[in-house]
Amino acid sequence: MTESSHPDxxxxxxERLIPFGVSLELTAKCNLDCIHCYHVNCSRPELSTNEVKxxxxxLSGLGTMELTLSGGEPLVRDDFTGILEYAVKxxxxxxxxxxxxxxxTPPLADFFSSLPLNSVETTLLGPDEALHDRLTGRRxxxxxxxxxxxxxxxxxxxxxxxxxxxxxxxxxxxxxxxxAKKLEIPFxxxxxxxxxxxxxxxxxxxxxxxxxxxxxxxKYGAVSLHHPGLCNIGKSVMSIGPDGCVYxxxxxxxxxGNVRDASLRDIWYDSPVMGQARKLRSDDYRVCxxxxxxxxxxxxxxxxMGLARGRRYPCRLAASRLRLLI
Amino acid sequence: MSNRKGYNRPVSxxxxxxxxxxxxxxxxxxxxxEAFVMSLxxxxxxxxxxxxxxVWTLIDGVRTVRDIIRLVTDEYDVPENDCRSSVIGxxxxxxxxxxxxxxxxxx
Numbered sequence: 001m002t003e004s005s006h007p008d009x010x011x012x013x014x015e016r017l018i019p020f021g022v023s024l025e026l027t028a029k030c031n032l033d034c035i036h037c038y039h040v041n042c043s044r045p046e047l048s049t050n051e052v053k054x055x056x057x058x059l060s061g062l063g064t065m066e067l068t069l070s071g072g073e074p075l076v077r078d079d080f081t082g083i084l085e086y087a088v089k090x091x092x093x094x095x096x097x098x099x100x101x102x103x104x105t106p107p108l109a110d111f112f113s114s115l116p117l118n119s120v121e122t123t124l125l126g127p128d129e130a131l132h133d134r135l136t137g138r139r140x141x142x143x144x145x146x147x148x149x150x151x152x153x154x155x156x157x158x159x160x161x162x163x164x165x166x167x168x169x170x171x172x173x174x175x176x177x178x179x180a181k182k183l184e185i186p187f188x189x190x191x192x193x194x195x196x197x198x199x200x201x202x203x204x205x206x207x208x209x210x211x212x213x214x215x216x217x218x219k220y221g222a223v224s225l226h227h228p229g230l231c232n233i234g235k236s237v238m239s240i241g242p243d244g245c246v247y248x249x250x251x252x253x254x255x256x257g258n259v260r261d262a263s264l265r266d267i268w269y270d271s272p273v274m275g276q277a278r279k280l281r282s283d284d285y286r287v288c289x290x291x292x293x294x295x296x297x298x299x300x301x302x303x304x305m306g307l308a309r310g311r312r313y314p315c316r317l318a319a320s321r322l323r324l325l326i
Numbered sequence: 327m328s329n330r331k332g333y334n335r336p337v338s339x340x341x342x343x344x345x346x347x348x349x350x351x352x353x354x355x356x357x358x359x360e361a362f363v364m365s366l367x368x369x370x371x372x373x374x375x376x377x378x379x380x381v382w383t384l385i386d387g388v389r390t391v392r393d394i395i396r397l398v399t400d401e402y403d404v405p406e407n408d409c410r411s412s413v414i415g416x417x418x419x420x421x422x423x424x425x426x427x428x429x430x431x432x433x
Binding site for chain 2: 002064118
């Protein structure tokens, strides 16, 4: 028996084409209205409870071990606790939950604490009520999130927080790290702002300019997950939307199929979109390393293709990839 | 079926009566002859070779270590003495890594 690092496990799964890590967006609905949100695309009704459970059965059969339940805000679903319990107890997944925690209650926190969860991750967009509430678009959301954090901390649920660094909060990043330290929870930041699922570029207005991106990465190091050539897209990860659309990863702009029309196994192994996504190899990124626009996409295929949608974008590689898929 | 480091300890008959069980915060995926096991307590992931995977899948909270040795012996058609120390070594390693415990002790 060998202990394997996270990248090592994913490298093995990449070779075997096993969707080891899957993100399941349970709903497009959210009780917040964050300025940078890419708004989960939902062209058809959300999957029912039974459809979600069938999907979890399929994922289990395909070898998925790490399951992230997100949204929208997953806690707005009335059947969330049933889905979570099924995922943990029947599916045997290592479950991470992405939630703003504003809907956390003592009974729900008790329920979380009763399950062997991997972790819960929440988002802070500012170090205080004024900024956080302004960026989430909901008054009181900062206090509600902090209350949710406290409820879970009291019950020893493994918890972490992140932020998306944008024009409006970059100067408060240190303060957010300080707050997280005070709350005694791990904290990370990401600087990726994606286009909306329908192609709208509205969130990009909040993206850091190149100079700030460079400054941020110099100060904090390269924190993005999207290192050129190391992406697991379509090889060991995939993302499933609330309406059953399957994507090679969350921000990928083109679905590979829908679980209402085909089995997940068929989509994963046989979909042309998945095939195209997983054809990319590290050699394909050689040109990216010296690209002057790398600071914007940070080597993320999905982000590059998103940027290439709807208007001229200087990266011809992203544009040609997108043309291949549409 | 060789022993891993430090697991060539003398075999006590006590351990043969023990009933290993997978701990609550451990999740598993078996793919072919290989098992991948994750402890949610330690957030460590392990990959297992064929023998360790076989032992792992036989741990059900009911079988004793002796039962497991017998089943592995039958599966691989090897002498029980050859198999015993390997299986015990593997189970001890599972225990050391907090993947299994022995809730139903007979010792």
